[in-house]
Amino acid sequence: MSKTLLRLLCMSALVLPLGTSLFSERAAAAEPEACTTVRMSDPGWTDITSTNAVAGVLLEALGYKQKVETLAVPVTFEALKNRQLDVFLGNWMPAQKRFVEPLTASGDIVVLHQNLEQIRFTLAVPKYVADAGVANFADLAKNADKFDKKIYGIEPGAPSNQNIQKMITAKQFGLDGWTLVESSEQGMLSQVTRAGKRKDWIVFLAWEPHPMNTNFDLVYLSGGDEYFGANYGASSIYTITRKGYAADCPNVAKLMNQLTFNVPMENTIMGGILDNGSDAKAAAKAYLKSKPELIVPWLAGVSTRDGQDGMTAVKKALGV
Structure with a gap:
């Protein structure tokens, strides 16, 4: 065996594990194919249409697809229980208490966090x-x-x-x-x-x-x-998911757990929809483009669908 061939083989032996390691890290960051489409619900309320639109702008920039179904509140909770939906951004409390408590007790839904507080x-x-x-x-x-x-x-x-x-x-x-x-x-x-x-x-x-x-x-x-x-x-709104969603789709779940809203944001986006006839996602995207600082805490530690930097991808999509 020539010295040149021997050197090439040795270099391949060194490079292969490194390349394999990088690929594995990216593969680990990528979620299962089933996570590509994020199934959500809208009871027909413009505030939830608006928050769904904000989530949709982010998800699409990260390489996911958002599917929103118009479902009444009782049907939404049943669909979450049966794993037909993944995420609901409109858990008004205490108004929906009687739906939530039995399902959290049975473990069929998970309350992630409060996404909007102290509203009337x-x-x-x-x-x-x-x-x-x-x-x-x-x-x-x-x-x-x-x-x-x-x-x-x-x-x-x-x-x-x-x-x-x-x-x-x-x-x-x-x-x-x-x-x-x-x-x-x-x-x-x-x-x-x-x-x-x-x-x-x-x-x-x-x-x-x-x-x-x-x-x-x-x-x-x-x-x-x-x-x-x-x-x-006085009410608060919570984000809830189906059972096991955070384990199945940790990247999307992390985003949803960090996604919070405020009254001026929702009023502006809803005004665009109701008063100006804007498409919900167009209104949401315009608002986020005007307030790019909002996405910083939302996207901390969140990647794209294929494991790339999430913040970079969203900023590019927003044009900021």
């Missing part, structure tokens, strides 16, 4: 109605005829609607004979818009973040603590 979620009236003396749940029955004995809610099956119906059934606050009008977020807000133009009286479900807080001059009602919680239904 209760009944509200236009300010002209509040100025006429309606400031508390107890004031509703006194003005039953003006309200036509109706409370406007969102989509059928929503926990908030169930709370309202429970309140009516129990004849709380003198609401005997009142009716819950169920439709959708947009259907309800259309009723509020029509009522406002005519200065008709209306009581409806309201929450923040949402452009309704700037589009309408509204007042949240006090006194509903038993059904919506203290401090005008």
Whole structure:
């Protein structure tokens, strides 16, 4: 054997383990093929449409695909339990407590973290109605005829609607004979818009973040603590996943565990969708491009689908 050939063989022996090691590290960073598509849910609420859009912009930049299904809240929890969904960004608490507690106790879902805190979620009236003396749940029955004995809610099956119906059934606050009008977020807000133009009286479900807080001059009602919680239904929103998702897809789970939102962000993105007719992901991408500092903590330790640097990939996609 020539000395040249011997040197080449020795160099190959040194290089091969190094190359193999690098490949193995990249392979280890890459998740299973099943993780490529991240299955999520939207109950038809613009705030969750907005947060899903933010997640979608990040996921696509990282090399994943996002699949969002429009599902009512009870169906969403059932789908998570049956492993038909991976992630839900809209776990409102305490409103969804009765869905969450049995599934966390059985281990069928995992609560990752709080993604938005201290927001309001209760009944509200236009300010002209509040100025006429309606400031508390107890004031509703006194003005039953003006309200036509109706409370406007969102989509059928929503926990908030169930709370309202429970309140009516129990004849709380003198609401005997009142009716819950169920439709959708947009259907309800259309009723509020029509009522406002005519200065008709209306009581409806309201929450923040949402452009309704700037589009309408509204007042949240006090006194509903038993059904919506203290401090005008002060709520927090959590990110939840199906059982085993963090073990199956650790990179996406890490992103979801670090993804947090704030009221100005959601109001801006929702405003783009509802007021300007923007595509949700376009509105989310425009917001993130204007606030690139937000992505820094979200992407800490997060890689692309094929194991490359996640921050670099997202910044490139945003053009920042």
